[in-house]
Amino acid sequence: MSGPVGQPPTSKPGVQAGRTRPRHRLLSLGLLAPSVIVLTLFVAYPFGRTIWLGFYETDPFGGNRRFVGGSQFAGTLTSDEFTSSLWVTFRFTLLTVPTGLILGLVLAVLAHQRLRGMAIYRTIFSSTVATSVAVASLMFLAVLSPSVGVVNQMIRWLGGQPIYFLQSTTWALIALAAVTVWQNLGIVFIVTSAGLQSLPEDLYESARLDGAGPIRRFFSITVPLLSPTLLFGFVVLTITSFQTFGQVDLLTQGGPLRSTNLIVYSIFDTAFRSFDQGRAAAQAVVLFVILALLSFVQFQAAKRRVFYGR
């Protein structure tokens, strides 16, 4: 996209390129420098350092490194805690990603009507984007409280026993998933709404003329045409679900019995509560490899099902 478009070449491209290459190269290096420096400082260096740290064991204060080879990496793969955290994180992803995508899409389709006052609904539906994790977590803490929460008050009115959502190994992860889905609703809503705006009206018109009902139109036109947007949402939600931290820290601290010990929280716990930086670094590297593989598989699998344009 860099070359001038629509201009006839003034000389043989090869000759010109050969003559100006050093200057171009200098210029491009200069232009690239800021991002190269920023990426090196904040991405490449910390990343390299994390891998390096994984080979050393520190004293409980992060000093006096001792080389221990790959034992911390091997230990990570075989540790019950790490594998159980991975498993919890997978379950958490399954609970949050499809639910979040479907709910966001449904809300977007509902709000994609030209009705009076729709702007108000759009504002409400997208408002969770502007809510911080801390606020969302504290809100759910109040809503789910066994003694004073609205949910349990309703259960009591209906004659049931209160549910200890955050204190039960069965419910805690579901409660965390609920906070997360609620929190993600805004971004999914905005992204899918934007996608809906760009869908061509003529397709719907001809489908209507062919006698397709709203459900048929949704599954045969909206979903396929929206698939790039949905893939984007899918990937972003998966990544954020693997990065979930705030909710866990505020609501459950990984408990009870590690049932909500999501992977990033587990790494934090190893690094800053056990003060074991080497082991935490090894865990982070293993997590990186797993995520890289997962993303690769995701894109490969999605390639065939995503429709990028007519």
Add this chain to the structure above:
Amino acid sequence: MIRHFPRPRFVRLTAVLAVGALTVAACSSNGDPSSDSSSDSGSTAPATSPTNTPANTPTTLTEVPVANPTSDLAALCPTTAPTEAVTLDLWHAMPVELGEALTALTASYNSSQDLVTINPVFQGSYDDTLDKYLTALRGGTRPGLIQLEETATQLAIDADSFVPMQACVDSADYSFEDYIERTVTAFTVSDTLWPMPFNISNPILYANAGMLAAAGVTALPTTLEEIRTAAQKVVETGTAPAGITLISSAWNIEQMFGLADEPFADGGNGRVERASELLIENALGLEIFTWMQDMVNDGLATFVGSGDNNEHLIALAVGQAAMTVSTTAALRSVKIGAATFGVEVTVGPMPSAGPRAGGALVGGGALWLDNSTSDAERAGAWDFLTWLTAPEQMAFWHASTGYIPIRRSAIDLPEIAELWVTEPEFKVAYDQLVEGRETNATSGPVVGNHSQVRSRALVPAIEKLLIEGLDPASALAEATTEANRIIADYTRRLGN
């Protein structure tokens, strides 16, 4: 290198001498130089020996450290009156009202003199404060003073980055005569006082007075057995859905060991030598765990998780349960909360598993002096710390927070005398503290990475006991194995 000081200056008494404990302690606290020659060894059985059972472990009495102006330590902390202007950051973990009270105190100190300025900086929870400090150790800006929880004691000693308070005590020839001895001994390890005790608390029983009366419970229960009887009455009469709420608090378990005068860890509770294992797989541990499980299984208690979100206190305030156990530092907030719901809360001492042979442990926090400070800063810090723990300041601190005043004469000041008349609940924790006998068991465990031992070994064991129904003996065994592994791992990494 400040790690372990061979300081064979204090008499260490065995259980044999327990009868004369108080008189002996009083005598030797005069700084009698003859006690200096006493041997450090031979007073305790080797606590790490595998054949050692808790019942046979001699209970060693801890003593208030005595100032020794001629010690080598004294040079570390010149305590002459400050002569040059210094500013010290004080990192603390006191949120909201507690933080406001602390800030009021430092402001008052700053305006009381011209040379020393104390700058309080709130750093989040105790864990967060410790995290930030440990991170600062590797090349950041360290505070002059930092408030750490009692679980951080061994870690902070091992960090090798603090000036032991003993140095200042020695150089100032300071006397702890007016302090409640136990608050000082709790932070004394191997005869060295490490931080200055400051915000001291212990757990107490909170009860809904109206509900207990309605259920026909006339006296506040003081033992686990009495709690069970009271809970039965509450549930049978339908007064509340549960008699008591239980939380997965390791602190409460440690407290019950202190009340029974049984050490929680070996090495004289980690106070004579480094602790390597927990001593909870015994009759007392089994009694506590069995009691908890039976209470929940029989529908007399509700398990409400960690208590971090104060679910147990909320349940009490709204009448979902008639009793709970929580820190005395929550007293002011609980009273306000309960009043909102029109509930009258009454408080009593922490319930014990059997007879109260020992005493409630000294919980809470203390102020540590960083060793990156200059001589002038150390002198300033010492001036501030002695001012802060003076009776007037302790009276203010107690009345505004519920933390225990650590000076005996503070309770004669009008501020406290009047408070205890109008709100006698505030006296309970103080009484419970001063009533306790002074032994290594009641001074509380000092264990490497104590907070991990709690959160990764004890809390999961309680959760397995109460959520999954694991039998008490296996839960204790799992807790012990995991705790010992954590301690061993920590100790091994110290040697790196």
